[in-house]
Amino acid sequence: QVQLVQSGGEVRKPGSSVKVSCKASGGTFNNYGFSWVRQAPGQGLEWMGGVFVLFGTTTYAQKFQGRVTISADASTTTTYMELRSLTFDDTAVYYCARERMAGIYAPWGQGTLVTVSS
């Protein structure tokens, strides 16, 4: 059974960057895509982007283009999401999710709270 375990919560200052990791275990890694989705306080789910591990190809939501990098390391079965130029609006819980097929996400990681505070 596939499990995704994310890194712990982070506190960052405005203008800085954060990198969150998501380690997959219990299944194959290379044949899947992994996406990152965030939930700001009181808001809904927002897709940020994803990576298809086999080819290393990435796609990003237009809103985050140029500010986010999503990557995957097959040797450690870990995906990463780096978000730069943080603002207070980036305070959110960030989730990774495996793309089982064609934009269907299961399972999900437990979430990582990123707090942007001065």
Added chain:
Amino acid sequence: DIQLTQSPSSLSASVGDSVTLTCRASQSVTKFLNWYQHKPGAAPRLLIYGPHTLEIGVPARFSGSGSGTEFTLTISGLQPEDFATYYCQESDSPSFGGGTKVEIK
């Protein structure tokens, strides 16, 4: 990108009630329309994909239907563990609806 609008944004219901949640798309959905359950402090959980295929392990009281621009998620006989927020999601964009929060009356 397809915009998804969920209604109602919240509802109150009792254990045993049946409820229907709606998801409307700004244009016809050509790939998959999926539903997720999200509880506070927990990871979102895939319930239904396609839009009517039940994920393994999801109780049969959950059902999904629809096509084109209108989709529904029905919970037949609410259980205490079903009180949560439900999101529809379209596979192509892939965008999420704003969610419907199901609360205990």
